Amino acid sequence: MASEDLAFAYSHCEALVREADPDRFWASQFAPADKRPHIHALHAFNYEIARVRDSVREAVLGEIRLQWWRDALQGEARGDVKANPVAAALDDTIVKFRLPRAALVSVIDARIFDLYDDPMPSLNDLEGYCGETSSSLIRLASIILMGGSDPGNADAAGHAGVAYAVTGLLRAFPWHARQGQVFLPADILGRHGVVRDDIVTGRGGPGLKGALADLRAVARRHLDQVRTLRPTIPPDAAPAFRMLALVEPYLRQMERPDYDPFHSQVDLPRWRKIWALWRKAP
Numbered sequence: 536m537a538s539e540d541l542a543f544a545y546s547h548c549e550a551l552v553r554e555a556d557p558d559r560f561w562a563s564q565f566a567p568a569d570k571r572p573h574i575h576a577l578h579a580f581n582y583e584i585a586r587v588r589d590s591v592r593e594a595v596l597g598e599i600r601l602q603w604w605r606d607a608l609q610g611e612a613r614g615d616v617k618a619n620p621v622a623a624a625l626d627d628t629i630v631k632f633r634l635p636r637a638a639l640v641s642v643i644d645a646r647i648f649d650l651y652d653d654p655m656p657s658l659n660d661l662e663g664y665c666g667e668t669s670s671s672l673i674r675l676a677s678i679i680l681m682g683g684s685d686p687g688n689a690d691a692a693g694h695a696g697v698a699y700a701v702t703g704l705l706r707a708f709p710w711h712a713r714q715g716q717v718f719l720p721a722d723i724l725g726r727h728g729v730v731r732d733d734i735v736t737g738r739g740g741p742g743l744k745g746a747l748a749d750l751r752a753v754a755r756r757h758l759d760q761v762r763t764l765r766p767t768i769p770p771d772a773a774p775a776f777r778m779l780a781l782v783e784p785y786l787r788q789m790e791r792p793d794y795d796p797f798h799s800q801v802d803l804p805r806w807r808k809i810w811a812l813w814r815k816a817p
Contacts, residue, residue, distance in 0.1 A: 541627060544620035545572040548579035551621070555582045557805070562778035562812055566680060573632065573679045574775075576624035580604075580639070581672055583621050584646050588714075594650040601650075605643050608636050632683040638671050649716075654731060658720045658753065662697050669703075670696025676775035677768075686772040691764040695776050698757035702782045705750055705789060706801040712737065723749050737797050747796055751786050758782055780811045 552575045553560045563574045584604055591597045607616045607626075617623040629636060645667035648655075655661050670693045677686040704711070704718045711718060715735050724730065727742035727749075734743070761779060768776060781803070788794065788801045803811070 540617075541623065544617075544624040544627075545576060547620040548572070548575040548624045551575075551582060552578045555586075558778050558781055558808065561805075561809055562780075563774070565777045565812065566774040570680055572624070573628040574676050576621065576628045577672060577675055577679070579621045580625045581642070581668075584643055585649070585668075587646065588649045591650075597650040598647065601643050601646060605640055608639050608643075628679065632679050634675055634678060638675060641667050642671050652715045652717075655718050655720045657722045661701070661718065661720045662753075665697040665700035665704075666693055668696075669700035670694075672696065673699075673775050677772040680772045680775055681769065682771075686769050688764075688768045688772055691761055691768050691776070694757040694760040694764065695779055698754045698761065698782055699779060701750055701754040701757070702785050705747065705754070706785060708747070709797050709799070712797060719746055719750060739797060743796065747789070751789060754782060754786060777812055780815055781808060784811055 549560075549572065552563070556578055559578045560575075563571050563578070566574055584601060587597045587600050588594075591600065604622075607619075607622050608629075616626070625639075628634065629639075645664055648664060655664070673696050674686075674689060674692040677688055677692060678684070680686070708719075712734050717724075717731050717734050719729075719734070723746050724742075727745040729740065729742040729746050732738070733740055758779065761776065784803060784807070785801055788803075789796075789799075793799070
């Protein structure tokens with residue numbers, strides 16, 4: 536692929552992540568400049584597969600689109616994969632840093648759950664989903680930051696991904712509820728006497744507040760594990776964990792007296808995000 540075409544592909548990924556995933560974008564600014572384009576490629580890929588449900592009318596069409604990405608990673612896609620700038624930048628990144636393609640395929644496989652309105656059966660299933668879709672990204676970003684070497688931080692990345700993803704799902708709760716998606720585990724909902732219709736119809740109730748509080752506790756528990764495992768994170772890989780600095784501020788917003796899980800927008804002004812990211816890692 537021509538160098539100017541590859542430069543455009545990476546530029547496209549950077550612009551996409553900056554617009555669609557600003558938290559990861561601003562966190563990536565703490566990575567060395569020569570590694571940022573490759574981290575942007577990884578996160579642009581994540582955005583592309585995460586938005587598949589929103590871009591199709593039927594789940595089967597979503598499965599076809601995910602299969603295209605699966606084939607692209609495995610070198611089996613028809614047509615010119617490199618005509619897709621995200622696929623081109625990702626493939627270049629995979630080759631340069633010897634990223635395991637199987638890990639990226641697992642991210643795609645986990646996203647099949649997004650296409651349907653099936654309930655999340657248990658907390659264990661939710662943690663597994665977060666591990667495949669979020670922890671894997673942190674692990675892969677760590678490899679990039681280590682120049683292709685194994686950073687040896689799999690446990691820390693696992694807990695970090697769950698903490699970040701659970702917080703993200705809690706932030707997206709109003710949107711998912713309107714779409715008929717319920718990521719809150721059925722075992723936690725059952726413990727609080729909440730059923731799916733309470734969520735998708737917007738009824739809510741006192742039990743929902745308890746269920747959401749349980750999920751916030753789960754996010755904090757995994758965040759605490761990351762802090763315990765901090766010595767296992769090589770300094771060069773630390774920027775892959777930087778966005779965890781936003782987890783606690785988001786969780787605190789959900790505990791304000793005026794928080795409405797169906798309508799409150801949980802976010803921070805850009806300057807506060809950058810300040811939190813600059814000030815400290817988790």
